[in-house]
Amino acid sequence: MNGTVDADIVIVGGGLCGLATALALHRKSIRSLVLERSETLRSTGAAILVQANGWRALDQLGVGSTLRQTSLLIQGGKFIPLNDPEAKEIPFGISQEFRCIKRTDLIKALANSLPVGTIHTRCQVLSIELDPLTQFPQLMLSNGSILQAKVVIGCDGVNSAIANMFGLHKTRLLFFSTSVARGFTNYPKGHEYASEFVMMCRDQVQLGRIPVSDTLVYWFITRLWNSQDSTIAKDPVLIRQSLMESMKGYPVEAMDMIRNCKLNSLHLTELKYRPPWDLLFNNFRKGTVTIAGDAMHASGPFIAQGGSASIEDAVVLARCLAQKMQTSSNTKKNMFEEAFDQYLKERKMRIFWLSLHTFLVGKKLDTQSSIVRFIILAFMAVLFRDPDWHSRFDCGKL
Numbered sequence: 552m553n554g555t556v557d558a559d560i561v562i563v564g565g566g567l568c569g570l571a572t573a574l575a576l577h578r579k580s581i582r583s584l585v586l587e588r589s590e591t592l593r594s595t596g597a598a599i600l601v602q603a604n605g606w607r608a609l610d611q612l613g614v615g616s617t618l619r620q621t622s623l624l625i626q627g628g629k630f631i632p633l634n635d636p637e638a639k640e641i642p643f644g645i646s647q648e649f650r651c652i653k654r655t656d657l658i659k660a661l662a663n664s665l666p667v668g669t670i671h672t673r674c675q676v677l678s679i680e681l682d683p684l685t686q687f688p689q690l691m692l693s694n695g696s697i698l699q700a701k702v703v704i705g706c707d708g709v710n711s712a713i714a715n716m717f718g719l720h721k722t723r724l725l726f727f728s729t730s731v732a733r734g735f736t737n738y739p740k741g742h743e744y745a746s747e748f749v750m751m752c753r754d755q756v757q758l759g760r761i762p763v764s765d766t767l768v769y770w771f772i773t774r775l776w777n778s779q780d781s782t783i784a785k786d787p788v789l790i791r792q793s794l795m796e797s798m799k800g801y802p803v804e805a806m807d808m809i810r811n812c813k814l815n816s817l818h819l820t821e822l823k824y825r826p827p828w829d830l831l832f833n834n835f836r837k838g839t840v841t842i843a844g845d846a847m848h849a850s851g852p853f854i855a856q857g858g859s860a861s862i863e864d865a866v867v868l869a870r871c872l873a874q875k876m877q878t879s880s881n882t883k884k885n886m887f888e889e890a891f892d893q894y895l896k897e898r899k900m901r902i903f904w905l906s907l908h909t910f911l912v913g914k915k916l917d918t919q920s921s922i923v924r925f926i927i928l929a930f931m932a933v934l935f936r937d938p939d940w941h942s943r944f945d946c947g948k949l
């Protein structure tokens with residue numbers, strides 16, 4: 552892409568949310584352009600848990616059935632406390648669809664369903680401003696080109712340049728004290744785990760284990776972030792070594808799973824979030840620019856809903872745009888603005904509650920104080936009595 556280019560709808564970021572938004576628009580026969588700064592589409596983080604609400608949204612995009620072929624249906628779960636040898640396992644039911652998808656499968660399924668020429672890699676957006684004459688957005692790209700758009704949707708993740716440049720957030724990103732390591736372990740002869748989600752806990756170290764297929768298992772470990780982790784995070788061998796040290800006292804099979812993991816799937820991530828109340832007091836639209844996915848509601852992985860919420864954003868945003876394009880008699884600019892206001896109105900409370908629930912679970916893991924933990928549990932018992940409330944949500948038809 553060179554020189555000055557005109558495009559109606561530009562999506563910044565070719566991650567999960569950007570691709571889902573482009574596909575949702577494509578299903579409504581609306582063309583868009585996706586700008587991704589990396590050389591190839593990224594699928595960092597091994598796998599993603601997708602709960603029933605996420606599957607409903609993926610079905611709307613028309614990729615659910617393809618993805619079900621490569622991800623086992625998880626039929627139940629159990630929690631194993633390891634601190635007390637006398638303590639019993641606590642089984643928990645999983646009443647709705649719950650699967651673990653390889654991130655590469657998800658990104659491929661979305662990208663392969665888009666028309667050729669939609670995605671432009673190596674296109675980093677450096678800055679964005681409103682054209683003083685038309686009031687439509689102009690994007691400055693790293694290769695020197697200028698892109699004149701009618702609409703910009705920032706799906707550029709947790710450190711969103713679009714949100715920052717446009718002042719779409721009033722508060723700064725904060726950090727949890729907890730970090731997450733994730734990876735795959737391959738069992739070429741097949742593993743013997745049931746199709747269940749197993750959580751183990753010892754002190755402030757938690758391990759989650761979920762089979763993706765008969766030969767592949769996804770796992771994650773949460774523990775407190777320490778001062779050496781920034782260095783450790785750069786080297787998978789160091790990550791594995793440090794995880795094995797954190798997991799002292801874990802069962803042998805759990806230690807073996809980490810020891811035999813695929814090194815190239817390993818990631819150790821420091822967790823950033825925006826305070827939930829930021830979602831209530833921001834507008835997230837300026838002219839015909841808006842944001843979606845982590846750019847709007849980065850919240851941490853503690854209830855495994857950030858990805859599914861991003862796919863829901865995509866469905867709702869495309870639906871609102873398509874409806875207004877068909878019915879609005881306003882000018883093009885007003886029509887886009889009305890569509891975005893409708894989208895943000897529909898999403899606001901949904902993402903606020905998701906973000907609040909995630910925040911409370913994250914803070915419960917962060918704290919070493921039993922009083923703070925008790926207060927958080929009391930809040931959660933009042934606000935989120937049904938632990939599956941978030942996966943019962945249906946974002947509706949595209």
Ligand SMILES: Cc1cc2nc3c(=O)[nH]c(=O)nc-3n(C[C@H](O)[C@H](O)[C@H](O)COP(=O)(O)OP(=O)(O)OC[C@H]3O[C@@H](n4cnc5c(N)ncnc54)[C@H](O)[C@@H]3O)c2cc1C
Binds near residue numbers: 855
């Ligand atoms: C440890 C961890 C575990 C998680 N587990 C789950 C889970 O099990 N289930 C779940 O639902 N969610 C999970 N999530 C959340 C989920 O991963 C995110 O919500 C989701 O990936 C957000 O997608 P996104 O497209 O908004 O952002 P991203 O995936 O970050 O994509 C943003 C894209 O924008 C590109 N970009 C950035 N800046 C620019 C620019 N200036 N110009 C052009 N391109 C740009 C980036 O290169 C990137 O490709 C987890 C998150 C973490 C951290």
